[in-house]
Amino acid sequence: MPGGASQGSAHDTFPKLLLRNAQKFAARAAMREKDLGIWQSWTWAQVLDEGRALAIGLKELGLKRGDRMAIVGDNRPRLYWAICAAQSLGAIPVPVYQDSVAEEMGYVLEHAGVKFAIVENQEQVDKLLEIRESYDGIKHIIYDDERGLNHYSQAGLESYASVQEIGRKLLASSGDAEKLWLDEINKGSGDDTAIMLYTSGTTGRPKGVVLSQSACMWAAETANQFDNLTEKEETIAYLPMAWVGDHVFSYAQSYASGYCVNCPESPETVIADRREIGTTYAFAPPRIYENLITMTIVAMEDASPIKKKMFHTFMNHARKVGGDILDRKPVGVLDRLKYLLGEFLVYGPLKNRYGLSKVRVAYTAGEAIGPEIFRFYRSLGINLKQLYGQTEAAVYITGQPDGEISAETVGKPMGKVEIKIADSGEVMYRSPGVFTEYYKNPDSTKETKTKDGWVHSGDAGFFDEHGHLKIIDRAKDVGKLNDGTMFPPKYIENKLKFYPNIKEAVAFGHGRDFVTAFINIDLTAVGSWAERNNVVYASYQELAGHPEVYKMIEAHVNEVNRELAGEERVAGAQIARFLILHKELDPDDGEITRTAKVRRSLINERYAVLIDALYDPSVKRQKIKTEVTFEDGRRGAIEGNVEIRDMKRYGAGDVAFREAAE
Amino acid sequence: MFYREVGQFKTSYKADQSIFPILQDRIGIAVILFVAFAIIPAFGSDFFLSSIMIPFLIFALATIGLNILTGYTGQLSLGTGAFMGVGAYACYKLTTFFPDVNIIIMVLLSGFFSAAVGMIFGLPSLRIKGFYLAVTTLAAQFFLEWCFIRISWLYNYNNSGAIEVPRREGFGDIVLAGAAATPATRYLVVLSIVVLMTWIASNIIRGRIGRSWMMIRDMDIAAELMGVRPLYAKLSAFAVSSFYCGVAGAMMVFFWLGAAEVESFDINHSFLYLFMAIIGGLGSLVGSFMGAAFIWILPIIIRALPETFGIDINAATVEHINFMLIGGMIIFFLIVEPHGLARLWQIAKEKLRTWPFPYT
Amino acid sequence: MNMAVAPTGTAASKPAAQEVLLDVKNVSLSFGGVQAIKDVSFNINKGEIRAIIGPNGAGKTSMLNVINGFYHPQVGEITFKGETRSAMRPYVAASQGIARTFQNVALFRGMSTLDNIMSGRTLKMHKNFFWQMLRFGPALDEEIEHRHKVEEIIDFLEIQHIRRTPVGRLPYGLQKRVELARALAMEPELLLLDEPMAGMNLEEKEDMSRFILDVNDQFGTTIALIEHDMGVVMDLSTRVVVLDHGEKIADGTPEEVSANQDVIDAYLGVAH
């Protein structure tokens, strides 16, 4: 049985933790929300008071053990309390992505068999009412923000405050309302379902991942121990409540450790709100870290020359020694002094602007982060780490312990997690945190979770020599070269795309003798490089074919090959030949999706000539004619004569030599 | 650069609306107050205290007074000097009648007399604005100057036509005013009053009354349609403004000059205060201090500079250069930064807060 | 959010018997021989949105100026909440519960958005000079209480992000919204809007229309608005009065008015 971790504990469910916190941290802030211009705060005791009133009110309205209750809205304290209120009654909260359209949401609500819904505002009420027309299982819709809703007279429509009012009246009038409620909490155990989270799979309908109280509890306790998190942490809740990460970071871990969760005023004000609060424990997907850097670079472009010079000088210095200082490695006194000066002039103010000055631990996960970006933050002294997690694992699978940080890996198994790599290269894990089942979907459950509790992650990866897991690709995308070498296209493409000059890359190799690649240059980056270096060009095509550009891209590819050579399992997948495409892969031509995902089949077909040329070692240049759609919708053709470059491939020894030389 | 605002969040409107919401500003003001109250009196020379700090503080207070009227309420006044005179003469008469009352109380009480006079001359502001109003304040200036000369009762029928500050003791037997008062004592008295009154001014300005002044200044018609009674708003501005000027005038005579005649309150002084307000920044309390420091200390530097380089320039020339410089600076500021030094300071502060970025 | 600002309880349920809030009777106004308004009478019912339309120079703004006491009509009388008057100061109108916005935004340019809206609370604040001076005790409590109300309005009109911005720096559309916020801060019973959507793009117009409807709906505020965009007028208003050359030429529901031949002529510029 999973969840042995907290068995026998008096605090095996989150409502029980709330009772504990309301005593242990009675006067400590549990939640804050930027509302009406200031941070409205609730102590743990107040959260208990609010949650209790709501729970008893909900009970009175008929919410029973096992019922499902949807929660729809932005991150709001009242919605988090609703989770606990539902759990206290043994009901199952089902947070739903607030921006999904009525049809999508309707599927989830119907699938989950939702009876109650607690929603944020009029917008969501309208959606729920629309859903109710086809799915009449929703008996009660409870809304937080009353604005615009006073004329709604539909049955079962209640305001959050009025439900709480019912609860408060009962508490005041009958002596045993509270006792009955406490009894309900005591009935709860670790085996109860804590929450159902719908994952939007890449294909098909969303699946409802059922997580038990003990799974969530294990995750919360493991993560808190991993980074020594205490009740003193401040975090900000801004990622969707329906996402497992937010549920664990902003709810489970907070209840387990007693730390304070802050809700921003609006999605647009997250940066400013984070700065005000000064989060100590932070999480963000790579995109957000990237955006901060872009913002920094753009802003610094407009700074005065002296400031610019100062900025670059100190940033270079940080790149040199910042990471080592953070990792407590030996650094010379002079360098340390210069870093201190930099801290005052640049790093400190930068962290201040980012709102990350007080961060003890910051995480990135979800996708691969560019090594440059990762190191940038660490060189500023921000303890940015990576973790690997999934909804099915209640987030935590691996994480980077302090002092064992690397841009390329996702760290070691956390706590009681066991990991094995299947023969196919797929990562499999087992932990007390794994999910119970996919709701009403035994087939998928069976496919994903083995009888003895191992879960197929769907990701391909391997352990490096330090025992750190490295995720390379989706397992189903990993192919094989003819000699049996593993070929992870996305892994190679990502490595290429981390260079700012490379906008898009497409790697080929499955069922072939060696790996080749198409490369798309980034017009902005390469264009500005061209401007700085007086490279004259008239068109994208001319720039893409420019010998200097080829030289530059060749250096990047060479670098990627070196890196690959250092990694045992993918060393054979070095790029043997590449070319720079004469046109940009364009969503208008259907070559990539609007979200910038490459459409491989279409490319295989369109650029067959080029692919064939890549696999014919005698061809050094290849002519091609492609149809294109112009911005005004007209269609035309571009002709190109594309050069193909052969690359040097490295053996393991070359890499060792290089590392020694550094 | 120095600002680290991470983690400074407000959980109440009270904290959000405090004078210095940013921690670093609170530290800064604490340091300034410490230097002003402890370091300067302990280490400042008599010359520095009497000839630089005391007049600077008094001028700053007068400029705050003018700023309340001109900067915050938008009513141009050219009669600041005369309103200060009213305070000075009132204080002189009060202390003549009640020699045993603490002179500080008398200084503060004298403000009420100038406030009353200010309100009388403020009455036309209900019907006129802009430089029309400036003319009525000129009327006040000249009429009051005439009073100071002709009504010899005001200076106790002194033959010299001047008022001379008698010796006054307070808080036990500390000499507060008169020839025997030490510069440090006088400095501390002036400083305390200025700090207290600046704090009060900032309170008023941030509250309902201050807002109604600014409403009148920015758009009097809209203000009236929002329920502001122009009579109350304007007259209260005249009263408060004149009160400040009156107290500054009384302090000028009692804690700085020691004796004064009508020349101390003439129209040229009125202009000087206007310049302090403009260069410092209309509608800014910090600016009032900056403007006063600028106009008062610049000439001192101009006088001192040639000496340090061993050049001999006669005093009259220095005076003339000073006039040209001040006139030039006024035009310069009106053209380049009509909001004065205060705005420059604000911009600098904003830069420091967004450092290293050039903007937010 | 609990909107505690609503001055008139449950306004939503439209009263069966129409209660007249403002009655304009035979008003004429002239400036030095120029007749701006000629013998105009109309009324505004409690809780309705009343549009005043007409070609340029029809006397619409003058009419608003008469209603809130800025102009004093030579002839005629105005009854507001049962009290009849012919001349009074604008601040008296304000204290009786009439607020307005202006054709060319009339914000206090030297102040921030927050202070501008706070200025709308002037009439509701009473603590005396002494307390103001110390900003302590009652005066501070009062300031905070009103700040709270103002924040609710900021929230209502979705202008949180510009709270601290000096209004002079705001784009025009937002300035108009701040002006509306300032008028709402007065908790008026009658809100006069002088071309609230002039110079706005389509999206801003839609936002503003929504806010006007919400204000009417949420707080039960009676609204009189001047507007040129006929589409907006048709969508928003309960009844429309049409002025032309200072005279009333039509009065009725939007449908009635738009079918009226005089109105069509006036808009097409037919000489009479």
Added chain:
Amino acid sequence: MDILYNIFIDPFVQMGNAPDFLLQVLWSGFVGGTLYSLIALGFVLIFKASGVFNFAQGIMVVFAALTLVGLYNLGLPAWLALIATIGVMALLAIGVERVVLRKLVNQPDIILFMATIGLTYFLIGLGESIFGGEPKKMITEELGLPSGSTSFEPFGGLVIIEHLDVAAVVMAIVLVTGLAIFFNKTRIGRALRAVADDHQAALSVGISLNQIWAIVWFAAGIVALATGIMWGAKSDVSFALQIVALKALPVLIIGGFTSIPGAIIGGLIIGFGEKLFEIYWGSLLGSGVEGWFAYVIALIFLLFRPQGLFGEKIIERI
């Protein structure tokens, strides 16, 4: 009762008892008023054309007079000094337009007003640096101005009329007439009026605003020079004149800011009024009332007729 008698009866008894003295007082009031009118005229010229309330008009009077005397003392013949001074005033006008006005275009009136106060200080400093602060004698004879006096003996008393005063009045009349012709009959004059009425309109008929400003400031400079000569001839040329010149402000309030006849009549009212008041009522208050009489009259005007005698009523619109 004594007080009422002293205020309402006694002065008139005195006037009746010594009509010759009354005439003398009236004449000196007339001459003083003429000079006030001249200064006010300088203000009006600039105000009409640029909407700027030129506080520096007073110092321009002093500056012009000092330049004239200073140049003469350098050894220039009087006529050449006069022409050179006119040149200096032209340079000043161009300078002011370039350095100050052009930069402050479209600023609120009050800012421009304060800028002219700054200009006043600048000119005081400049003037004192060049010419020194001590009072100087006007070169009356050298300019060919008459001296001496004529006495009359009406009502059996004695009235003395200084020839210089007569010259002042004549010069004032000539200047005013000249300006009136300039404004009404010349192209530039009409352009100036166009500017006063509507900046946009003036621009559309192809008149450069900058030129016009320079011209009016120059015209005001010439008026200042004339005033400086006459005033300097009556008393010495000193910076104290600058304060006296401020009396043009009340004159304008009475006469209206945009009206040339208003400036003249306002000047005369102030001139007569303050002399009569000083002589017949001043003793009641301890004399020296000349210093503020004009302002208090202006104050009363402002309370009851803010637009002045000849100004137009302003209707506020929203």
